[in-house]
Amino acid sequence: MANLALTYSDQGRWTEAEELNVQVMKTRKRVLGAEHPSTLISMNNLALTYSDQGRWKEAEELDVQVMETSVRVLGAEHPDTLTNMNNLASMYMNQGRWTEAEELNVQVMETRKRVLGEEHPNTLTSMASLASTYWKQGRWKEAEELDVQVMETRKRVLGEEHPDTLTSMNNLAYTLKGQGEDNAAIVLMESVLQLGRRVFGPQHPHITSSLATLNEWKLENIKMSN
Template sequence: MIFWEGGRYKEAEKLQEEVLEEQKQVLGDHHPDTLLTMGNLAVSYSNLGEHQKANELNVIVLEKRKQVLGENHPDTLLTMHQKAQELNVMVLEKRTQMLGDRHPDTLCTMGDLASSYSTLGEYQKAKELSLFVLEKQKQVLGENHPHTLLTMGNLAVSYSNLGEYQKAKELQGIVLEKQTQLLGENHLDTLRTMGNLASSYSDLGEHQKAKKLRVLVLEKRKQVLGDNHPDTLKIKKLLDSM
């Protein structure tokens, strides 16, 4: 919406409220266009800092989309992620007030919010928040703490999503080395990092390295998760396509 692009969130909110009322009268509460406007209005509430209103509206949209489209429809899933994002914002505000912005629980919520941004395609926001969380976690928890390493891994994914593949590869290499030492080769966090590093190799055209690492990940996921686990099948599908 043009008002969003210009940062004119109050104007967007007012227009969406007017459109929503018209759509309810003409199309009904459950029409996809009505639900789309409700979802956009929730985003405007969020942009204006009205997180409680945004969350309440997202709950309504989610329930209606489940009824009309089903739980696995992309629009339903998108609303679920938006709702999760709003909840993370609300929890973060309260934890920052009560515990401060350096407390491990606050930093954990910040990390969850960064992941929500990434899921919703807001990669720059995810990157910036992950950088902030990482710096704080290094100070509070240390560079080798599992939470710090998880944030480093998420930051690498943000780099990849933004096309900064070399940065992603270098950071994933560091994380993988530390996770292997601290958690072991068969830990799920280690295997996730291996898979992400393989993707970075592929993005950079290092396809032989990508294939070799994916073969290793596949074998270890079979051992840890079994042949039919979705994560095992996902890496198998990637290998079959290479």
């Protein structure tokens, strides 16, 4: 039922997704208990359904409840707790509540560095999330420092053609563009496109999106030079 609800969410069928998520959550609460990890997952899924509809207050109430329960039951450094904190940070970001999002992202990143190590995929995901928070605020230099660090580490640990590495390269290209470093952004996006075609194939949505962005940037450059 939870998997079917996720399928509905992916299709934007929010009402059907919400009905199933509520049913799963209530049943798990009754059968497993309110603090069972599976129950918390159900609550998180329902919160995501609310977020997708812009129902921030309902989403926040569930996300905070899940995070606080996870901290109490599993501990502040448990991977599930950190994931729940990350979810709450994402929800704050979607609302433009940058300070709250940044505080949580920093906390998650520092904990994952200490517990998992600086090169763990989850740590790098946290660093990328924090960079995104900076990017949204126009804090380009701080975003760039993190984006470069994540990209270089992923290249070394995962390889240049790993999807996560390509995502990092894409993020850095946007950060460079935001600072007015148009030529560097275009060169990097060209690399993303070249590697991405080899990894995903020429018709993949990621590739068509990157190509559209690259063409737009090049056109802007031509107009500016004229």
